[in-house]
Amino acid sequence: MKKAIVLTTALLFGLVLFIGSTTTQAQAKTTFVTIGTGGITGVYYPTGGAIAKIVNKKRKEYGIRCTVESTGGSVFNINAVLAGDLDFGIAQSDRQYQAVKGIADWKDKGPQKDLRAVFSIHAETVDLIAAVDANINSIADLKGKRVNIGNIGSGYRQNAIDALEANGLNWKTDFHAESLKAAEAPGLIQDNRIDAAFYTVGHPSGYYKEATSGTRKVKFIPILNIDGLLAKYPYYARAATLMKNYPGAANTEESIPTFGVKATFVTSAKVPDKIVYAITKEVFDNFEAFKKLHPAYAGLTKKSMLTGLSAPFHPGAMKYYKEVGLK
Numbered sequence: 001m002k003k004a005i006v007l008t009t010a011l012l013f014g015l016v017l018f019i020g021s022t023t024t025q026a027q028a029k030t031t032f033v034t035i036g037t038g039g040i041t042g043v044y045y046p047t048g049g050a051i052a053k054i055v056n057k058k059r060k061e062y063g064i065r066c067t068v069e070s071t072g073g074s075v076f077n078i079n080a081v082l083a084g085d086l087d088f089g090i091a092q093s094d095r096q097y098q099a100v101k102g103i104a105d106w107k108d109k110g111p112q113k114d115l116r117a118v119f120s121i122h123a124e125t126v127d128l129i130a131a132v133d134a135n136i137n138s139i140a141d142l143k144g145k146r147v148n149i150g151n152i153g154s155g156y157r158q159n160a161i162d163a164l165e166a167n168g169l170n171w172k173t174d175f176h177a178e179s180l181k182a183a184e185a186p187g188l189i190q191d192n193r194i195d196a197a198f199y200t201v202g203h204p205s206g207y208y209k210e211a212t213s214g215t216r217k218v219k220f221i222p223i224l225n226i227d228g229l230l231a232k233y234p235y236y237a238r239a240a241t242l243m244k245n246y247p248g249a250a251n252t253e254e255s256i257p258t259f260g261v262k263a264t265f266v267t268s269a270k271v272p273d274k275i276v277y278a279i280t281k282e283v284f285d286n287f288e289a290f291k292k293l294h295p296a297y298a299g300l301t302k303k304s305m306l307t308g309l310s311a312p313f314h315p316g317a318m319k320y321y322k323e324v325g326l327k
Contacts, residue, residue, distance in 0.1 A: 036077035036089035039182040041204040049295035074155030087302040094235040094260040116314035118265040122202040122296040125260040126159040130196035132217040139167040148178040150198040153284035160198035166229040186211035202296030204245035212248035219250040223258040262308035276316025
């Protein structure tokens with residue numbers, strides 16, 4: 001009887017160890033990947049979430065678990081991806097170009113040879129909003145005003161500086177420049193602590209909905225005189241921001257002229273091919289479902305998602321594109 005009890009106990013103990021070992025092995029097989037996005041009021045954050053949502057549905061098949069991190073934006077994401085702190089990041093197409101060429105924020109570091117493109121996403125416009133009571137009707141009217149040009153490490157900060165320089169303004173001397181994160185600006189405009197703010201984002205955006213929904217009336221300002229800017233930088237293109245997305249704005253026009261870039265999804269050459277392949281495959285195989293996850297994706301096509309990219313395609317992404325005839 002005692003031998004039977006001892007044997008049963010030993011078997012149960014062994015079973016527990018086996019189950020525990022199996023569970024540990026299963027956990028060990030899961031690869032956690034992090035996607036760097038941007039501020040929570042922009043489109044980057046929900047874009048990262050949309051990608052993660054699709055990929056995580058197949059986490060048992062691929063052994064991949066995606067998480068999303070709100071970050072300072074494009075420059076931060078590119079640097080963090082290259083440093084291995086992030087696996088993927090969303091970055092403006094102009095910032096991807098600059099990193100590959102080793103210019104702008106990468107002037108001292110040189111060309112970022114390990115940066116790899118996966119796909120591009122939605123178009124983004126460079127916009128300027130201003131409080132109506134600040135009497136700002138053009139970029140020239142920003143002189144002497146309190147203007148947010150964006151936090152250091154964000155993509156839209158350089159877009160703002162480019163727009164200002166194209167119109168003959170110096171952000172260091174002609175007005176009171178703020179370096180705030182995007183999420184802070186709408187509230188500060190409503191609190192009468194700043195007069196205007198730049199931002200680059202896909203539409204519709206929670207940022208502009210918040211900024212134009214308060215008691216202080218806010219409007220979009222046209223960004224003109226950009227011929228030289230477009231000739232100088234190949235990643236910029238003319239664009240227009242539709243006012244139907246922002247019924248709270250004080251504008252009467254249907255659209256406001258400006259220029260724009262594209263949001264792109266990047267990674268490092270050091271990220272394994274199978275991980276990049278799996279994420280690319282799930283986004284493209286579930287393309288129609290992906291498009292429905294945010295209004296900014298409405299105009300996407302599979303072919304357009306392979307444009308606006310300066311870095312070499314990651315081999316994992318290229319493998320998928322060749323399989324389905326996109327490359």
